[in-house]
Amino acid sequence: MRERIDLVAPLSGDFQAVVRLIIGGIAERVDFAFEEIDDLQLAVERLLAEAGTVGSVRLSFEVGPDGIRTRVGPLSEHKVAEALRDGNAQPGELTLRRILQTVVDSFGVDEADDGRIVVRLEKIKGIA
Amino acid sequence: MNVPRVNSAGMDARRASNPERAREEDRALLRRYHESGDTHAREELIQRHLPLVRSLARRYAGRGEALEDIEQVGAIGLIKAIDRFELEREVSLATYATPNVVGEIKRHFRDKGWSIRVPRALQELNASMSGAIERLTGRLGRSPSIAEIAEELKTTPEEVLEAMEVGSAYSTVSLSSGPSGDEELDPLETIGGEDAEFERSEDRAALEPALERLAPREREILRMRFEEGLPQTQIAQRVGLSQMHVSRLIRKSLSVMREELLR
Numbered sequence: 001m002r003e004r005i006d007l008v009a010p011l012s013g014d015f016q017a018v019v020r021l022i023i024g025g026i027a028e029r030v031d032f033a034f035e036e037i038d039d040l041q042l043a044v045e046r047l048l049a050e051a052g053t054v055g056s057v058r059l060s061f062e063v064g065p066d067g068i069r070t071r072v073g074p075l076s077e078h079k080v081a082e083a084l085r086d087g088n089a090q091p092g093e094l095t096l097r098r099i100l101q102t103v104v105d106s107f108g109v110d111e112a113d114d115g116r117i118v119v120r121l122e123k124i125k126g127i128a
Numbered sequence: 129m130n131v132p133r134v135n136s137a138g139m140d141a142r143r144a145s146n147p148e149r150a151r152e153e154d155r156a157l158l159r160r161y162h163e164s165g166d167t168h169a170r171e172e173l174i175q176r177h178l179p180l181v182r183s184l185a186r187r188y189a190g191r192g193e194a195l196e197d198i199e200q201v202g203a204i205g206l207i208k209a210i211d212r213f214e215l216e217r218e219v220s221l222a223t224y225a226t227p228n229v230v231g232e233i234k235r236h237f238r239d240k241g242w243s244i245r246v247p248r249a250l251q252e253l254n255a256s257m258s259g260a261i262e263r264l265t266g267r268l269g270r271s272p273s274i275a276e277i278a279e280e281l282k283t284t285p286e287e288v289l290e291a292m293e294v295g296s297a298y299s300t301v302s303l304s305s306g307p308s309g310d311e312e313l314d315p316l317e318t319i320g321g322e323d324a325e326f327e328r329s330e331d332r333a334a335l336e337p338a339l340e341r342l343a344p345r346e347r348e349i350l351r352m353r354f355e356e357g358l359p360q361t362q363i364a365q366r367v368g369l370s371q372m373h374v375s376r377l378i379r380k381s382l383s384v385m386r387e388e389l390l391r
Contacts, residue, residue: 017293024289028274034261035271035360037292038375045379049386094339094354094385102354 002064010056016045019059026061027068030125039103040123044072046099047119050083051075067105067125073118080117084109150176154221158213173210173221174203180222181206184229191237191251194258196370198233205232253291256281258370265361265371292372341388346381353378 005026009015020041027037044059051057051072062069073080083096100107106122154176160169181202189195209225217224260280264272278285339347349367352358360378364371 021289021293024274024292025286028285028289031273031275033271033273034277034292035371037274038360042379042382046382049383094350094382098354099382102357 002062005061005063007059007061008056009059011048011051011053013053016048019044019048023061026063027123030063030065030068032068032123032125036123036125040068040070040121043100043103043107043121043123044070046096047072047075047080047121050080050096052079065125067123070121070123071110071118072121073110074112074114074116075119077115077117080119081109084119151220151222155215158210158221159215161210162213162215170210174207177206177210177222177225178203180225181229184226185233188233188237190255193237193251194255194370194373196258197373198236201236202229202233205229208232250287250291250294253281253283253287254294257288257291258372261371262364271359271361271371339385341384342381346377349374349377350381 005022007019007022009019023041023044024037027040032040048057057072057075060071062071080096084100100121103123104121105124106120108120110118110120112118154173157169157173157176160166161173182199185195185198185202188198205228206225209228210221212228213221213224257277260277261272264276264280268276272280274285274288278288281288339350342350345367349363352363352366353360358366360371360374364374367374369377
């Protein structure tokens with residue numbers, strides 16, 4: 001059975017620590033390892049860094065025995081798509097795509113209303 | 129590149145048994161470094177005085193900061209003292225270095241400003257977490273869960289999570305910030321010998337201007353994490369830091385790079 005937790009948080013930096021704490025609390029419930037929690041926190045943190053500091057963002061966590069599926073958005077498509085690009089990345093360049101590829105097991109992008117997007121992150125327990 | 133580690137007991141014993149000879153040896157090494165630019169002499173001076181750094185760092189233990197972090201900050205003060213020492217001075221290097229090391233450590237605590245924002249119990253829990261994670265990782269052969277860390281430290285998972293956040297809220301100022309002056313190298317960039325891995329990362333840095341703001345070690349940590357795909361535990365072993373410290377450096381480095389890209 002999968003449980004779901006929804007959170008709407010201000011994008012202002014003051015609340016990033018709160019988001020991290022909540023992610024830690026959720027991940028602890030599925031017995032994620034310290035390093036897995038850190039990975040998921042980093043993925044969300046870097047994604048939110050691309051989303052600006054104005055307004056708020058919705059985060060949705062689907063928690064199952066195997067791991068956590070996180071949805072972040074709607075986000076401005078232009079900003080995040082630019083950060084997720086990889087096609088023009090030079091060797092050694094550290095794009096958001098590269099970071100997400102490293103710290104989560106899969107990620108993807110869904111279209112939302114008014115041209116914005118929602119980013120999906122999946123972190124599976126025990127793979128870290 | 130690590131802050132050098134040393135068998136402090138051996139060094140201390142040699143220094144204590146013949147302090148006058150130790151001072152003469154220090155002076156000879158200082159002369160080789162300052163007059164001939166002999167970096168091996170500088171490295172030896174660092175090694176010889178790390179026990180002093182350790183001793184001074186221990187005075188500041190138990191204030192919410194892992195001892196290894198305090199030692200690293202103190203080592204930066206030592207290196208500055210070696211670099212700034214004037215041969216005309218009559219004072220010993222140990223005497224000259226002590227206020228530099230203490231000053232660097234005090235500045236570190238002042239910059240963090242933990243004492244007024246974070247409850248002492250959480251600071252202490254954060255400081256003890258690093259060691260607990262290392263012990264558990266060694267014992268279990270994997271990264272421990274929060275519940276396991278809590279059990280090890282005889283506390284609750286919620287407090288461990290809070291303490292984690294306390295740790296991530298600060299940046300290791302001296303290790304992550306750039307040089308403090310235009311003419312001054314980041315001290316950590318100058319410790320140890322040449323390392324082929326760092327030279328390779330230097331090459332890559334030319335391709336990514338944002339990476340240039342980072343110290344070589346931080347660049348190498350990012351390379352290991354995001355190019356080699358190594359887990360934090362392995363990176364921690366390679367660079368001789370705790371896993372928590374590696375985590376903080378990764379987060380800090382990515383933030384610094386993003387700030388640079390936005391400039």
